Amino acid sequence: MLKAGVQQQLRRIPVPVALAIGILFGFIFARILPWTTSTTPIWRSGHIPSKVRQQSRQPIQLPTVDQRARVLELLTTLSPHYTKECTRNSQPLYVQQALERYSPLVGHNPPASNSWLASLLGGGSAELDHAQAVRRDLQASEHKYFFAINLYNSFDVIPDLFATLFRVAAILGYHNVFVSIYENGSSDQTKALLRIFDALTKSVGMRVMIRTSMRTRGAFNHRIEYLAEVRNAAFVPLHELRDSEGEYFDTIIFMNDILPCVDDLLELIWQSRRNNAGITCAADYMYHEEIGSPVFYDNWVARDINGTALENAPFERIFHHVPSSQRWQRHLPIQVQSCWNGIAVLDPAPFYSPPHVRFRMARITEGECSASECSLICNDYWEAGYGRIMMVPRVKLAYDSKVFDIIHPTRRNLTAIRGYKRLGGLPDDPRTDPQDRTWFGPHDRLFTEEESEPLGFIPGPSHVWCWGWDGAGDLEGPDVDPIWEKMPNKSTRPDAVQVRHDRSMAL
Ligand SMILES: *[C@@H]1O[C@H](CO)[C@@H](O)[C@H](O)[C@H]1NC(C)=O
Ligand SMILES: *[C@@H]1O[C@H](CO)[C@@H](O)[C@H](O)[C@H]1NC(C)=O
Ligand SMILES: *[C@@H]1O[C@H](CO)[C@@H](O)[C@H](O)[C@H]1NC(C)=O
Numbered sequence: 295m296l297k298a299g300v301q302q303q304l305r306r307i308p309v310p311v312a313l314a315i316g317i318l319f320g321f322i323f324a325r326i327l328p329w330t331t332s333t334t335p336i337w338r339s340g341h342i343p344s345k346v347r348q349q350s351r352q353p354i355q356l357p358t359v360d361q362r363a364r365v366l367e368l369l370t371t372l373s374p375h376y377t378k379e380c381t382r383n384s385q386p387l388y389v390q391q392a393l394e395r396y397s398p399l400v401g402h403n404p405p406a407s408n409s410w411l412a413s414l415l416g417g418g419s420a421e422l423d424h425a426q427a428v429r430r431d432l433q434a435s436e437h438k439y440f441f442a443i444n445l446y447n448s449f450d451v452i453p454d455l456f457a458t459l460f461r462v463a464a465i466l467g468y469h470n471v472f473v474s475i476y477e478n479g480s481s482d483q484t485k486a487l488l489r490i491f492d493a494l495t496k497s498v499g500m501r502v503m504i505r506t507s508m509r510t511r512g513a514f515n516h517r518i519e520y521l522a523e524v525r526n527a528a529f530v531p532l533h534e535l536r537d538s539e540g541e542y543f544d545t546i547i548f549m550n551d552i553l554p555c556v557d558d559l560l561e562l563i564w565q566s567r568r569n570n571a572g573i574t575c576a577a578d579y580m581y582h583e584e585i586g587s588p589v590f591y592d593n594w595v596a597r598d599i600n601g602t603a604l605e606n607a608p609f610e611r612i613f614h615h616v617p618s619s620q621r622w623q624r625h626l627p628i629q630v631q632s633c634w635n636g637i638a639v640l641d642p643a644p645f646y647s648p649p650h651v652r653f654r655m656a657r658i659t660e661g662e663c664s665a666s667e668c669s670l671i672c673n674d675y676w677e678a679g680y681g682r683i684m685m686v687p688r689v690k691l692a693y694d695s696k697v698f699d700i701i702h703p704t705r706r707n708l709t710a711i712r713g714y715k716r717l718g719g720l721p722d723d724p725r726t727d728p729q730d731r732t733w734f735g736p737h738d739r740l741f742t743e744e745e746s747e748p749l750g751f752i753p754g755p756s757h758v759w760c761w762g763w764d765g766a767g768d769l770e771g772p773d774v775d776p777i778w779e780k781m782p783n784k785s786t787r788p789d790a791v792q793v794r795h796d797r798s799m800a801l
């Protein structure tokens with residue numbers, strides 16, 4: 295299968311390390327700042343730095359920086375259908391906030407003699423000699439990110455997904471990123487498209503492993519058992535890289551077939567590291583025909599900190615827990631008992647060390663409620679002492695272009711309309727723009743100070759609403775009467791939300 299070939303290729307493909315800053319601003323804010331690479335790129339082998347291997351490796355013909363940059367530019371500017379516009383034409387103050395906010399995530403050090411801003415604007419010194427460059431590279435941030443992605447009949451979202459991945463990886467540092475994709479038995483052209491992106495991805499030096507399977511649910515008795523198996527399959531390289539290379543990751547980003555913008559992913563990662571959270575998720579939306587608008591979607595998994603399910607409802611009625619609802623309506627991060635919502639950022643620690651969590655079905659013989667594999671992993675994180683689980687309402691996700699367009703309206707210049715001078719934000723306070731008071735407002739809503747404050751995590755609820763799905767019949771959804779399920783005592787103690795694994799950034 296794909297696997298052997300992929301691993302061989304990984305060894306041969308070096309990684310551009312120093313392109314990141316130029317690419318970051320070149321692509322995210324293409325219309326605002328000039329695209330430049332003013333630093334000397336350094337190539338090195340794909341996996342963890344291994345002196346032995348590097349010395350014994352034969353020199354190989356590498357694509358030039360220009361060649362790589364051309365592929366990258368093509369991929370990130372031509373391929374997105376839907377997400378192309380979400381970071382373009384952002385209001386200048388938002389751009390400035392985002393640059394400052396996400397600069398701790400940039401995956402390598404700036405040139406020694408210049409500020410990164412100066413180098414980004416073209417004033418940087420390109421004259422670093424090789425030794426200096428290598429030293430700089432070694433000092434670079436080594437926070438490693440593992441992207442796990444499950445795809446199934448995802449032809450339509452793959453171009454956007456990859457374009458976003460390229461750009462995010464450029465910021466985090468290509469050498470810090472590994473992408474694992476597991477595709478199970480798609481009947482559309484997903485496999486063909488994946489092959490194209492696989493090749494292109496490698497040509498820009500990003501590590502990607504794509505595995506496909508024709509295995510179907512038939513072989514499993516329980517549907518959650520099958521779904522858990524599909525998710526675990528995307529994690530296989532995580533364990534393989536540890537066993538074969540001694541490579542450990544610091545953050546896992548788990549994605550479904552969804553349409554995120556670059557800054558959506560950055561914000562989830564930022565919040566996850568800021569709060570040393572066990573699990574951090576976004577909010578996903580689906581169109582509700584009766585209501586005639588998108589509503590919060592993944593209420594099979596999402597539970598507030600009282601253990602109550604969230605609702606498929608307009609935003610004012612999603613949370614029953616009052617303090618959570620208040621924070622939600624102000625777009626502030628919220629502690630929850632459980633959530634998944636299309637993208638989840640995970641602390642890998644409980645995967646690597648005991649109790650070795652994994653996706654699983656309920657232990658039905660022990661009387662456990664047949665919840666989603668994603669709810670169960672949240673419960674397992676609580677029990678393992680990683681119960682810092684949070685939701686980031688700013689990050690709104692869609693599964694199709696119809697919803698995407700509604701939740702990412704472009705900002706209109708209201709000042710120009712009918713001479714309403716007070717609209718469009720006051721000159722000295724852009725936050726007064728009425729568009730930012732609507733729930734589905736422009737993507738470049740300014741950050742408030744409260745969005746940067748760390749969350750105060752409290753112990754988990756004693757009971758959680760569980761709506762089981764045994765899948766015995768043909769019902770395409772939960773088929774067991776819901777219950778309040780008792781949680782293990784461990785997750786109700788303060789110990790369950792202590793920081794055990796510090797993944798914070800230097801702010
Ligand atoms: C593949 O997995 C998805 C869930 O991730 C599931 O909905 C789909 O039915 C699976 N495909 C097959 C062929 O079983
Ligand atoms: C909080 O949880 C309890 C069960 O533990 C439930 O009876 C109660 O209705 C919940 N409160 C809210 C506001 O959801
Ligand atoms: C909005 O429109 C007003 C009036 O036409 C103009 O003065 C202002 O520069 C515009 N603002 C932006 C950000 O385009």
Ligand SMILES: *[C@@H]1O[C@H](CO)[C@@H](O)[C@H](O)[C@H]1NC(C)=O
Binds near residue numbers: 783
């Ligand atoms: C959990 O707590 C309950 C009530 O506080 C107690 O009755 C029970 O024995 C505890 N269980 C364990 C395993 O400690």
